[in-house]
Amino acid sequence: MLAATNRFDLARIAQFPALYGTLVGLIALIVLLLCVGKVPLAYNVRNLIVRWRTSLMMVIAFILVVGLMTMMMAFVNGMIALTANSGQPGNVVVFSGGANDEGFSNLALTEVTNVERTEGIxxxxxxxxxxxxxxxxxxxxxxxxxxxxxxxxxxxxxxxxxxxxxxxxxxxxxxxxxxxxxxxxxxxxxxxxxxxxxxxxxxxxxxxxxxxxxxxxxxxxxxxxxxxxxxxxxxxxxxxxxxxxxxxxxxxxxxxxxxxxxxxxxxxxxxxxxxATEIDQAEKLAETLKDSKEVALTAMTEEQYFVNLQATSRVLLYAVLLVAVIMAVGGIFGVMNTMFAAISQRIKDIGVLRILGYARGHVLISFLLESMILALVGGIAGCFVGMLVDGWTAKSTVGSGPGAAKLVVLQFVVSQEVLAGGLVLALVMGLIGGLLPALRAMRMRVLETLR
Amino acid sequence: MAEAEAIVRVNGVHKYFTRGSERVDVLQGLSLSVPNGEFLALMGPSGSGKTTLLNLIAGLDTPSSGEVWIGSDLISKMSESQLATWRTRNVGFIFQFYHLLAVLTAYENVELPLLLLSMSAAERKQRVLTALDLVGLSDRLHHRPGQLSGGQQQRVGIARAIVTDPTLIVADEPTGDLDAKSADDILHLMGELQRELQKTIIMVTHDPKAAERAGRTLHLEKGKLVHEERRSKATAS
Amino acid sequence: MFQLTRLIIKNLRRNVLRTVLTALGTMVLVLAVTSVWSVLDFIDNQTADKANDFKILISDKNNAQGRLPRSYMESMRRGAARGSDDVVPDDYMTWAFYGGTLDPTKSSRENFLFLIACEPEKAPTMLDDLDQLGTADTARLNAAIEKMRKQPNGIIMGHEQLKLMNKEVGGRITVNGLTFKGLNLEFEIVDTFPKSAQRYGQTSIMNIEYLFQGIDEYDAKNKTKLASGVAPIAFEMLKVKNRQDYERLAAQIVNSPLYTSPAVRCESGGSAVSTFLASWKDIFWGMRWLLSPAILVTLSLVIANAISISVRERHQEIAVLKVLGFRPGQVMFLILGEAMLIGMVSGLISAGFTILFVNKFVGGIPIPIAWFDRFFIPQVALLWGLGIGGVTAFLGSILPAWSARGVRVADVFAKVT
Known part of the structure; x- marks a missing residue:
């Protein structure tokens, strides 16, 4: 079905393995690091607590980035939910020839008297x-x-x-x-x-x-x-x-x-x-109406029509994602600073661990886990902040292009997908922000660290 | 006779570093053997190569040429990761500045090397408690380094060094950062380790009083052994 | 002061990695704020009435998509002035919209042409920004308008639209009308809008008289009136000097007996735009009061984090400075200066880069809001960048700087020895 293949909504993005796959992958990575890592987790947690000011600052930054992204996604999600719920399966919308939206469509009363007698209604x-x-x-x-x-x-x-x-x-x-x-x-x-x-x-x-x-x-x-x-x-x-x-x-x-x-x-x-008489006959009915010899008509299933109205939502979604990515990149630089500083402060610890026989990999895992823990805490807190907007209402526009728009009142929808997206963003920030510093910690030479 | 029982054998070891385009020879064809259970002190002015030698014996560094045997292991030919595993099982380290992890308790610091070995949690706990008991810190298990005196911290360091029951204990200026009283206590403790647990101890120091506790003192200068002193067991105690 | 500044620069150069990371973080976040503010700034500009360039729109009173009959046009251009006491507008432009497709069987984007039907000679004065073009571009635009006057079917097309439709200047096209269904018109593309008129990339204009002529010909040929041709005018745009004139003119028009069926409304350009943007208001609110502050706070945190790390690492050094006779205020100045130098320099660089990148390389931020399809970064963004960088850095470093100011020499050296 055309309507189904062209359909665009967050639920579908979520079904796309990327989002949940990434989240599961990231969480699996944390679990794996926890299993493989030998340096006690308490070492990282207590260090985060000892440097509580920097930790807190980073957590707040995570909350802001993730919370904001959750709110914005919930808004777009609400727009999409509106259009997804408005079309009835089996319905066909008919406009004047060439028009793709009712705002541009003019069907003279006299020229459409036969339309409702079309076979299949x-x-x-x-x-x-x-x-x-x-x-x-x-x-x-x-x-x-x-x-x-x-x-x-x-x-x-x-x-x-x-x-x-x-x-x-x-x-x-x-x-x-x-x-x-x-x-x-x-x-x-x-x-x-x-x-x-x-x-x-x-x-x-x-x-x-x-x-x-x-x-x-x-x-x-x-x-x-x-x-x-x-x-x-x-x-x-x-x-x-x-x-x-x-x-x-x-x-x-x-x-x-x-x-x-x-x-x-x-x-x-x-x-x-x-x-249409049957839901699966809607496509056929649309075709029949389009082929009307009497008057030029545009016809499409109502579901398709509402999918077209998601164009604005799609642009906003991309804009939201772009803003989220930009903020995340800014945040990543902050995480890097924090972790690089944490490492230079703890060079001697790294040296001792290595002398005691801890491998380079153990050091890498330990510091990577530290930044991921920070990210996880911030990400979860950010999701909670973002959840506050669930159910809020706001005015917006859904449309398929300039002029073809509907003014709507939408409800923010903080769905599972939105929260998963927020967590993925946080963990990716933690992973990328922590990786370079952790690699540096790993590459340190034992004898140099204790000088 | 001493050769047959030797736990540490260093054969014709050279070690040089390049500083810019210049080559600096730190150890020049040095040979040495340490019998099992000996308390050996290495002395010498700074730059004489004593710490470098200690690092080679402890498997922290590899020689430019020559061999280092510890027991039946030729550690001078080991890769970095082989060395790391080897160190955990065979060497205990005592440092001048203790080098305890500040956020971990005494107990957790001592436990660190055991986490790399496969053993049950119960056995691990038993070993940590024994080690801390041995250094007399049973009542300071959950104190962090910051809450302990210098001498106490060094005791934790010693407990950490012996907890894996290593063949060899290396100590780099273990009393260098301590007052006279604490230093004396630490040296006494090390002497006990050697006598009662039959541990082989190699200690770098520039403090003659510390060296007196050792059964033998080797003097290095410019990368070569220049002088050897032996003391009877009686003087050591 | 000079010595202190040198010390600041030396400090920044010491931990190059941290300086670079902080600067990059600042740049990225300033880019985000600058982009968001550019959209808001543009919207604010559009919804505000300019004091010296007061535009008025006359349109259908009740139906937002309603059309006005041609019979209204002449009197509307005069602002419905009858007596000598009445206000007469300084300038006018009549707007109608003619849209259609080059291929009636395919209503795809590259086939769709949307034209503003107006008096082309009014474009330079009545269309926004076209009075700000350079000399060469103005001359070119005037030449194109002159061609349109001589050639009724001439159109000026935006260069992006031209590219999209894969046409060339001088080319001829036939459009099958959609807004005026049944009215098919032939056009010749006489020129494009100058590229420096950034917002006109997708805008095309035609002669309104050519539209009227087409309607008349249709009626004559088909012996029946073109339904949508009876009332073809979207709105009349007038220009007056100031608000008083606007209010008098508005009263004059609304009370005029000439406009009863349909009745008309008269509003300032800014109000009209506000109405169209009303459904976007919540989004703008979110951009202004949630998004921008959140980015700014994040930026402050990134800087605060970097600076507090650097202060913590340098406690000993700060103590040495104090031993050497630096006063607490000077120490604070050092830290604040360090933060603000990074902030302002990165902010400025980022804004400059954003202007270049967004305006020249991307061709504007492509968010279609109402009929605006893209947003450009204004030159004033350079000041924003400098300001954002400076202020966030100041706020972010004030606490660390205060703590540096309070570093006690005795404490530090007690730890070391």
């Missing part, structure tokens, strides 16, 4: 085709500001739907208890004369955006069913809240398509999302 119990016809708009919402402040606006993603029941089935999203879908008219008459246009626009909102919209209110709490917000010269009334945490729809406002079209001047569809 699933049907629900009522005999309706599972084809969600949607228009996607990024709305400007004026943000209330204090007197004298510059007027501000925020972007709100609005999705107009023909039939919310079909759409929710296709996207496999439910309302949180106590909510309703908007009516066929999509509006609700207002009794108060102050309501612009004499009616409320009925809206179903994502759990995340309910929080965002509430933050600009005086009470700074998430909006609930029955409350309103102002946007595009109308009052929008929340009739339901989507149970959408962890998906990109979490940051969207859903309303009746006709109302959205009228309010934002966009009387077209952005996309069709259709459900």
């Amino acid at each position: 699933a049907v629900n119990a009522e005999g309706q085709r599972l084809a969600s016809k949607e228009v996607y708009v990024i709305a400007n919402q004026d943000v209330p500001v204090g007197p004298g402040q510059k007027p501000r606006r925020a972007f709100v993603q609005v999705r107009g739907l023909e039939d919310p029941l079909i759409t929710s089935t296709v996207h496999n999203l439910r309302l949180k208890p106590g909510g309703l879908w908007f009516s066929a008219a999509g509006v609700e008459e207002a009794t108060s004369p102050d309501v612009p246009g004499g009616a409320y626009v009925q809206a179903v909102v994502g759990n995340g955006i309910a929080g965002e919209l509430g933050m600009s209110s005086p009470e700074k709490r998430p909006l609930v069913v029955g409350e309103t917000f102002f946007m595009a010269d109308r009052l929008w009334k929340i009739v339901g809240i989507l149970d959408s945490t962890g998906s990109t729809y979490d940051s969207e406002v859903w309303a009746k398509r006709q109302i959205v079209a009228e309010r934002f001047g966009k009387d077209v569809y952005s996309s069709f999302v259709v459900r």
Whole structure:
């Protein structure tokens, strides 16, 4: 399956033997060194304690590097989790020909009447085709500001739907208890004369955006069913809240398509999302839609679409890794300094050990273990610090390129892979930073050390 | 007769170093034999080669030419790693500045050489305790070197030297860093080792009083043996 | 003072390995901070309104991707000024976006061309940084613009885009419209943006009148209006002298009866950019308040570590200096000076290297944030490098220096003898 082979996420990187393999390898190395080494470990541990100031400084440096890397990875992980959870297997998304994202896609209402009759689209119990016809708009919402402040606006993603029941089935999203879908008219008459246009626009909102919209209110709490917000010269009334945490729809406002079209001047569809009869038929359905003679269409499985949206995450992931590597290299120089100093301070110890019959290898192992212990302690502490961010939320963008982006609220995910990555980074720093000094200690000539 | 029992045999040993383009001869065709159980002192002015000779006998260095036999081992032909293994089993070292590892306790310092030998933990413990008992430090097992006096530290050094039950004990100025009283105690202890445990001891010193404790004193000058003194066992005690 | 400085340099030369390791660690970490700060600095610059170069954007009020009709254009260029009391903008530029693919069957990157449709003669004054070019580059840009005026289908393309599409200056291309679906246009590449305009490597501009002409021809030929052609303008950009003029102009435009369907919004350039970057705010926050401080503290620790090791090793020597009559302050100066010399020199070298490496060799930090695709290291980074190196070294060495200051002669010699 194309979607599977092109899929990109951290879980997959983790399955790639590199990460866990490296971690297991590094830990195995420590265990091996402990077994082969003859110089008592207490010698290294007590020396680290005796030089506690330098040790502490290095441990803090490790905590900073590893903790920061863990946090950043958890952020990227959260972005990836969002896109990974938003696509439904068996779904196919359809855009206008040439467009790869709904932001660029315009399907005239008249030219797509036959799309939902395409062979291979699933049907629900009522005999309706599972084809969600949607228009996607990024709305400007004026943000209330204090007197004298510059007027501000925020972007709100609005999705107009023909039939919310079909759409929710296709996207496999439910309302949180106590909510309703908007009516066929999509509006609700207002009794108060102050309501612009004499009616409320009925809206179903994502759990995340309910929080965002509430933050600009005086009470700074998430909006609930029955409350309103102002946007595009109308009052929008929340009739339901989507149970959408962890998906990109979490940051969207859903309303009746006709109302959205009228309010934002966009009387077209952005996309069709259709459900194939069988999950493994999605590819075929996409091909059939692409070959439509009537109108030029772009079609792909929804999973593929969301994989494409990981492009931003991928760039950020590389940036995070690059920053982590740069910081680690800086840290390695620090470790080297510490270990070189430790060795020149303990030249006589090395000499005594060698005279007593300890081999060069024993000396190497002893000092290498010392820097790896330092790294392990710092790395574990760094992971604990990094774990603090688990569950934090932050705003971000997922997208496949400039312009094709979704604004999302994500949750930091400190996964096993992230922690494994942090430990690998720490141990690699300890290994590289300790190796050169340990080699120097090993190469020392016995008679010279005691002079 | 002495030849037959000799534990240390040094035959025509030369040792030179190159300093820049200049060759410095430290030992020039030196021969020596030490019978089993002898307490031998090496004396001589600095630069006479006494420490170099000691290093050759202890397997810390190899001669430029000539042979060094310890028992039936020709150590002058051994590789570095062979020498290391050999040293652990056959030589105990006592240094002027004790050279104990500062972060380890007296017990742990004495235990160090045993960690290289295969033996049970119980046996190891027994040996360490015996060695420390022998030097009179049974009540200082868990003290670190910093918490011990110079004399006590040197006793730990001696315990470490004998714990492997080596054939040979070498000592480089063992009293050089001690006050007269402590030095006397240490020399007395070494004498006991030789007499009661039949250890062969080779000691470098420039202190005539220390040398008096030895059964024989060899004087070196410019890399050659120039003079030999023997003392009766009675004077040594 | 001179003698002390000589002593500092001598000390640094004594443990060359440690000096080099510390310097390398400093350089690597300064590189990281400089890069992060460059991104933040650029973003801060974009979201701030320049006092003497106040830009205003007029766009659809409610729909962030909405378009404005051509009928708005003339009046918008005048800032909707009617009476003689009204503010008239100093300059204007009308923006539309025309994007499409050279091969409709393959929508790959090297086939995709995105053009800013505008009045080309406005580019030097209304596009950022193009007024900062050298004389030769300015002349070349003006010549290219002149060509575009004579040749409506002329375009100026970024040199990276040109390379990506494997085209040459003078080449002709046909683009199958995507932003204006059904509108296919032919272009001739008249020149590239000068390479010194670093941020324009992937930017291309076309005549907006050529776009309008294409829409009209489409409507005439097909006897029906091109759906997306009715309202083709993305936004109008105006320039005024100062904030007062901006506020008056904004009121003038928002209250104008000319713009009702759709209604328009009027905001400063900085505010508009801020809105687009809002979803990146948390990332910027993290870069500013977590990443940068963490790198700086790590750097301080690396230096502190090196210096405290060196102080510990030199206790005896410091005692000798004191015996020779050095005052505690001078000893402290020695240690601080040593740290700061390494820090500042490595910081400066690192920043210089970063500027060269990132700007010339890598061609900018390639992180696509909104429509910015890469970030360059500003020249001021040299000062950052010097400052970061100096300050972190100072902070890192203050404690070790204090302890060196307090070294007691008697204690040291008691240990030795």
